Amino acid sequence: DTAVSQTPKYLVTQMGNDKSIKCEQNLGHDTMYWYKQDSKKFLKIMFSYNNKELIINETVPNRFSPKSPDKAHLNLHINSLELGDSAVYFCASSPSSGAGKETQYFGPGTRLLVL
């Protein structure tokens, strides 16, 4: 069973479109994250949710809107896609308390290409 899963794995779309990426974790964790990896492989946090509540929002354009319907899911919706949004987006999760709360587990990534 995959611990952190993302769909789709690949996403190719036109500028101006709206798209969503889904993330699910079956680890029982309370905290979930979205990271962006740019073309130079640099990874940076975008959002973090704890028990469906937003706790980190790192100066991300408001075209990006995360949604957490429950603590096992954190989806990312992107409006009016731009060329610069092309990247790999990683979802991650971690427990919010107890031993191991510092460790994040990553999904396989979604490779987004905006044409």
Added chain:
Amino acid sequence: GNSVTQMEGPVTLSEEAFLTINCTYTATGYPSLFWYVQYPGEGLQLLLKATKADDKGSNKGFEATYRKETTSFHLEKGSVQVSDSAVYFCALSPQGGSEKLVFGKGTKLTVNP
């Protein structure tokens, strides 16, 4: 603020060579330290971690020791294999955990037969 600096690549080695990838960090208190690995076309996998000073993390022949005095967490492997070719990321989680990971820029390792 918190930051991670790791040696710039790419690094190219022959099979069975010794590997060191340097990583130093800046953080307040006692962060947890990690090495993640990204194989070509794949996601991030946790390779090893250390949560307090002088801890040694190890996995798959890789090791790294949390050195508070030098704020370092260098990754080492005694004998690399072709299958170790990947991008390696050093990262920290601030003291207390459950916050964003701060990543280094990654080091691409290529191991030739």
